[in-house]
Amino acid sequence: MYTPAPRDPKAIPVRINLLSDTQTRPTPGMREAMARAEVGDEQIGDDPSVNVLCERVAALLGKEAAVFLPSGTMCNVTATLVHCRPGDEILAHGSAHIIAREGGAHAALGGFQITALPGADGKFTPDTFRSALHPRTRYQPPQTVISVEQTANIGGGTIWNKADLDAIVQIAKSNGLATHMDGARLLNACVATGISASDMASGWDSAWIDFSKGLGAPVGAVIAGSRDFIDEVWRWKQRLGGSMRQAGICAAACTYALDHHVDRLADDHSNARALARGLSQIAGIDVQQPETNLVFFKPDGAGISGDDLVARLRPHGVLLAMMDGRIRACTHLDVTAEMIEETVGLVREIARGA
Numbered sequence: 001m002y003t004p005a006p007r008d009p010k011a012i013p014v015r016i017n018l019l020s021d022t023q024t025r026p027t028p029g030m031r032e033a034m035a036r037a038e039v040g041d042e043q044i045g046d047d048p049s050v051n052v053l054c055e056r057v058a059a060l061l062g063k064e065a066a067v068f069l070p071s072g073t074m075c076n077v078t079a080t081l082v083h084c085r086p087g088d089e090i091l092a093h094g095s096a097h098i099i100a101r102e103g104g105a106h107a108a109l110g111g112f113q114i115t116a117l118p119g120a121d122g123k124f125t126p127d128t129f130r131s132a133l134h135p136r137t138r139y140q141p142p143q144t145v146i147s148v149e150q151t152a153n154i155g156g157g158t159i160w161n162k163a164d165l166d167a168i169v170q171i172a173k174s175n176g177l178a179t180h181m182d183g184a185r186l187l188n189a190c191v192a193t194g195i196s197a198s199d200m201a202s203g204w205d206s207a208w209i210d211f212s213k214g215l216g217a218p219v220g221a222v223i224a225g226s227r228d229f230i231d232e233v234w235r236w237k238q239r240l241g242g243s244m245r246q247a248g249i250c251a252a253a254c255t256y257a258l259d260h261h262v263d264r265l266a267d268d269h270s271n272a273r274a275l276a277r278g279l280s281q282i283a284g285i286d287v288q289q290p291e292t293n294l295v296f297f298k299p300d301g302a303g304i305s306g307d308d309l310v311a312r313l314r315p316h317g318v319l320l321a322m323m324d325g326r327i328r329a330c331t332h333l334d335v336t337a338e339m340i341e342e343t344v345g346l347v348r349e350i351a352r353g354a
């Protein structure tokens with residue numbers, strides 16, 4: 001079955017939701033901002049709340065223009081559709097969202113192939129990128145785009161350092177490739193490092209941020225780039241059915257998030273560190289040290305599989321996910337320090353009995 005089963009109404013309610021930062025619910029303040037939003041017809045550029053948001057994000061990322069899209073996936077898909085032609089090759093880390101989690105969109109809609117680059121923690125080195133480049137002959141697919149995830153999701157919410165980002169941009173430019181930054185959690189990287197979003201995205205032809213992750217908005221993502229690039233994204237947005245009407249209701253939530261939910265990402269990072277610290281004190285639990293709000297761990301050394309531990313925590317109202325063979329815990333604005341403490345205690349108890 002391709003579709004998740006509907007929620008079982010008799011299931012034990014979730015109290016501690018570490019499944020994903022997409023699980024956040026709009027806060028009362030955000031809902032108020034949405035209710036007050038001035039709206040218009042977004043499709044003809046006439047929604048003032050959407051326009052304000054796009055200007056904010058273009059400035060934040062240091063780009064000429066930006067466009068509001070329903071999802072981060074549509075940001076990635078429209079970006080490669082603009083950058084590439086059928087048969088082109090995109091390079092990305094093997095764990096990238098564009099490879100594993102977009103339903104094959106880049107092949108299905110664009111006819112592009114994506115080459116998976118190796119590297120620890122969701123990142124490849126500038127040298128790995130350089131050695132994956134091949135001469136421009138008629139035998140080989142044109143290499144058109146290099147894509148990075150800041151932060152790298154399956155890599156562990158890890159942060160690309162600025163020097164590597166700059167080196168990758170430089171290699172891409174001197175070899176005629178466009179540069180694309182999947183910034184689903186870019187602001188997590190900015191808050192963790194103190195580097196501004198425009199510095200992080202500088203030199204990247206396209207970059208986007210997701211509002212439905214740790215920023216806590218119900219829907220939406222904004223992609224930014226040159227005026228010409230954004231013009232072409234608009235055409236694909238129209239073609240894919242992503243043009244909206246009174247989308248200002250949603251855009252107002254995103255602008256509210258920029259005003260109120262960015263600095264507080266530091267709390268999520270500190271909760272993630274506390275979770276990792278607590279789990280690593282339990283014998284047999286192997287924890288990847290978090291850099292942002294994602295904590296990956298394996299309990300197998302404690303005599304329990306990841307699947308079993310996730311299943312044993314669920315009756316306590318704790319929701320976690322298995323992701324590529326490890327458990328992923330995600331902190332966000334609906335997760336408190338007390339919930340982290342309780343989760344660590346439950347894992348300790350279950351591991352003791354295992």
Ligand SMILES: *Cc1c(COP(=O)(O)O)cnc(C)c1O
Nearest residue numbers: 071072073097149153182184210
């Ligand atoms: C969530 C995510 C996306 C897709 O964003 P949606 O808004 O869920 O479509 C893309 N890339 C990364 C790294 C993500 O974590």
